[in-house]
Amino acid sequence: MDYDVIIKKTDEEYKAVNELMEKLLAKMEMRSQSQLDAWTSEMKALFSQLLIHVKGFFEIEEQDGFMITVLQEHPTLAPAVETLRQEHQTALSAMERIQQQCCQAESPDCQAIDSLCKQLGEVIQYLKTHVRKENQLVQGALASDIGAQD
Numbered sequence: 093m094d095y096d097v098i099i100k101k102t103d104e105e106y107k108a109v110n111e112l113m114e115k116l117l118a119k120m121e122m123r124s125q126s127q128l129d130a131w132t133s134e135m136k137a138l139f140s141q142l143l144i145h146v147k148g149f150f151e152i153e154e155q156d157g158f159m160i161t162v163l164q165e166h167p168t169l170a171p172a173v174e175t176l177r178q179e180h181q182t183a184l185s186a187m188e189r190i191q192q193q194c195c196q197a198e199s200p201d202c203q204a205i206d207s208l209c210k211q212l213g214e215v216i217q218y219l220k221t222h223v224r225k226e227n228q229l230v231q232g233a234l235a236s237d238i239g240a241q242d
């Protein structure tokens with residue numbers, strides 16, 4: 093894939109993931125003031141979108157994006173890249189579990205919704221921390237490139 097296309101696609105997926113996470117967090121805050129059936133179906137729709145974009149984001153990172161570049165130019169960072177790749181699996185598994193629970197419960201009770209919201213909050217936090225770690229890795233690799241050029 094062309095380098096500019098990779099950058100553009102990564103950027104688009106990152107923005108979509110961020111926007112959807114913020115929408116879900118905002119919607120969770122609105123739960124008590126909302127009509128529960130409508131709130132639940134909006135949450136489900138947003139979550140399905142988030143899952144699609146998280147998959148797209150991870151896929152481009154692993155197949156064409158920064159992971160490939162870092163591995164080619166900084167092979168000593170392979171263990172750190174592998175840890176981040178495993179975090180993709182952990183996040184996707186957690187999200188697929190949430191998705192399954194959403195599908196099983198057509199109109200979930202309060203306890204089930206509490207549990208789903210808790211899991212969702214945790215996975216969003218996990219994703220944010222993951223992205224921060226990736227940014228640190230890339231910045232560290234870039235800094236060492238600049239250092240090497242001096």
Ligand SMILES: [Fe+2]
Pocket residue numbers: 150153176180222223226
């Ligand atoms: Fe990632």
